[in-house]
Amino acid sequence: MIKGRTGWAVYALCFAAAGAVLLATMWRRELYLPLSLLMVFLAMLPFFIRFERRRLRAEELLLIAMLGAIAAVSRIPFAPLPSVQPVSFVVIMAALVFGAETGFLVGAIAAIVSNLFLGQGPWTPWQMFSWGMIGFTAGLLRNTRFMGSLWGKNLFGLVWGFLFGWIMNLWGLLGFVETLNWQVVFASYAASFAFDLTHGLSNVFFLTLFSGIWLKILGRVKLKYGLLEH
Template identity: 60%
Template structure:
């Protein structure tokens, strides 16, 4: 998906810029920030519309996968940080590419928080899950994701990276002056939750990777969905 690398990088740049500006806004602006990030996530699709007709069934596919990723959080709501969302985003990006993974991850975060509650954390979750999809799509032909063990390692690492991204929001939102003890305390407090997320990613990827990936690949090949 090299021809869409620039739009993806542009969308990623907008994500980072909006998150940087978020520190200057009060919490009541989080929905506006979420909408801006949603538009940024959809930017690659808008570019694709200009370069080639985007089939309606491709939009339906992205919407369905985003909904599956979002709804998958609900059955595990009682288990902190245990959720199949990351696994669904990774496998979707593995089959359909970085563009789709980026959109699915960002939209899943926004939609799932309709149930879990919107807040100033929503834009950061959109960014984190979008990055999971983006990197999985970029690395899908690499030696790392070409092997099952590498896929599990990738999911494990992103369990921690996701938590570290959310830690940045926590540190920024705290009223205390920035200091390294605060940073250390924040990361130490999140370790259990990050580990739970990492291990759950390994579990759900191990369970879903075979059958789920084959089904998606069959749909992609049969209907020519999201071809490069």
């Protein structure tokens, strides 16, 4: 959990730097690709800095690793349904029970690890960032009325289905198109619309049917691991 002024300061500083880089890409189009990568790295930096500074009990480390691995393999039983992927759902559940930072780490590590098995690509940092952010935002909102209701959760899942696709578009299409006008942006998002909608709807499907069971399963784990917040 984010604690103290320095914690927030680190986040603020890194996000500000990331924003500055984002602006820089507007001026130097030809440097867009390397600079955007730099931006993503900066945005993820505070999470990893804080993770490195924590002294983790064996249980805490294993929880993150196990949830990350579960998210990474969660697609296997769904193999015959190519468009359905429960990774985001698993990350949201982890974040709702264990908090924003754990949520981020689970998402980011799941992305790293599945790419370590499938091969890295220029998309790796973006995927880390997207899944990490799904976890982070879900964790930040977890004690709100909004996330407490099923409607809220579903809306959250649906919105992130699209956001995920949009962020992933940032590395590819936008990096390799010469003029950034609204037409291009609209076209690229229209191209991925069907895909993003499936993602969002499968999130809704999972959240509606299974979030209750998952909250119970993970809540029990939280108790057993001695991770209750005081």
